[in-house]
Amino acid sequence: MKKNSNQKKSPKSARELSFTVENPMGLLEFLTAAQPAKPKGKVKSEMEHGLVTVDGRTVTKYNFPLKAGQTVKIGVYVPKFERETSALLDVIYEDDELLVVNKPAGMLAIANEKERDMTAYHIAMEYVRDKNSHNRIFIVHRLDRDTSGVLVFAKNEVIKHALQDNWETSAKLRSYVAVTEGTPDPREGRIENFLRETESHLVYTAKMGDGKLAVTNYKVRKAGPDYALVDVDIETGRKNQIRVHMSDMGCPIAGDKKYGAVTNPVRRLCLHANKLVIVHPYTDEEMVFEAPVPKKILRLV
Numbered sequence: 001m002k003k004n005s006n007q008k009k010s011p012k013s014a015r016e017l018s019f020t021v022e023n024p025m026g027l028l029e030f031l032t033a034a035q036p037a038k039p040k041g042k043v044k045s046e047m048e049h050g051l052v053t054v055d056g057r058t059v060t061k062y063n064f065p066l067k068a069g070q071t072v073k074i075g076v077y078v079p080k081f082e083r084e085t086s087a088l089l090d091v092i093y094e095d096d097e098l099l100v101v102n103k104p105a106g107m108l109a110i111a112n113e114k115e116r117d118m119t120a121y122h123i124a125m126e127y128v129r130d131k132n133s134h135n136r137i138f139i140v141h142r143l144d145r146d147t148s149g150v151l152v153f154a155k156n157e158v159i160k161h162a163l164q165d166n167w168e169t170s171a172k173l174r175s176y177v178a179v180t181e182g183t184p185d186p187r188e189g190r191i192e193n194f195l196r197e198t199e200s201h202l203v204y205t206a207k208m209g210d211g212k213l214a215v216t217n218y219k220v221r222k223a224g225p226d227y228a229l230v231d232v233d234i235e236t237g238r239k240n241q242i243r244v245h246m247s248d249m250g251c252p253i254a255g256d257k258k259y260g261a262v263t264n265p266v267r268r269l270c271l272h273a274n275k276l277v278i279v280h281p282y283t284d285e286e287m288v289f290e291a292p293v294p295k296k297i298l299r300l301v
Helices: 026-032 042-046 080-088 120-131 158-162 243-247
Strands: 008-010 016-021 051-056 071-075 088-093 098-103 148-155 171-181 188-197 205-207 212-223 227-234 271-279 286-290
Touching: 026 042, 026 071, 042 227, 042 286, 080 243, 088 286, 098 120, 120 148, 148 158, 148 286, 171 243, 188 243, 205 243, 212 243
Parallel strands: 148 271
Antiparallel strands: 008 016, 016 071, 051 071, 088 098, 098 148, 171 227, 171 271, 188 205, 188 212, 212 227, 271 286
């Protein structure tokens, strides 16, 4: 059989291949001829996964008889990872230079040695490449794995460095909402100290000058018998900063077993990055990005 002698190939769409049958033959034979560079086992797999349709009807039988004039389409297999995570990318803002998302709790911002795919970075990269295979994104800042909220990516290296290299001044406001076990006393204040990290990745308060400066401003918005709703602004972005500072006050964040919490009422860390204000490095425009606080967190107080 000559290559593609029994079918005409229609223009390829982003999600499927379409062919028109010219001569009667079995479906598997047709598909094999239609995709000469693809191993026969791969062709069979396409059928078994329900990716092959004949005149709009899914067909899985290898010997299904085809008639001249019928249309055979082969869909694109979407891996389980992509099916499960495509809905996780909650885009807050997007333009030619920035992509801002609402990262869910429990997801890494970028890969580590144990997890490479289930990350905000990987999912966001797939999102921009789905539009254009040459598109890329670059991490600008990070959120702890267990913290949800506003996360910014750059779409080119120039704007990445313009923001990242001057993040302490580019980020005019970094606001969070936390639910703590107990009520911080005093109910409003400023915490300024130095933090260090152990080899086991536990962050702790160090002696003056022995570590990295960390500054947290907080204010109790509402207090209940067990929990308090606390508004937090940070002036520095140290790892686990808010979690350590609240724990040091005797009011660890609910769900934060790592730093002393004894309850986990909503099965997640009750910390959310709800607002970020940055100055665009090109236009000097103040840009405000907000992600609403999950209702299950607010309902605790």
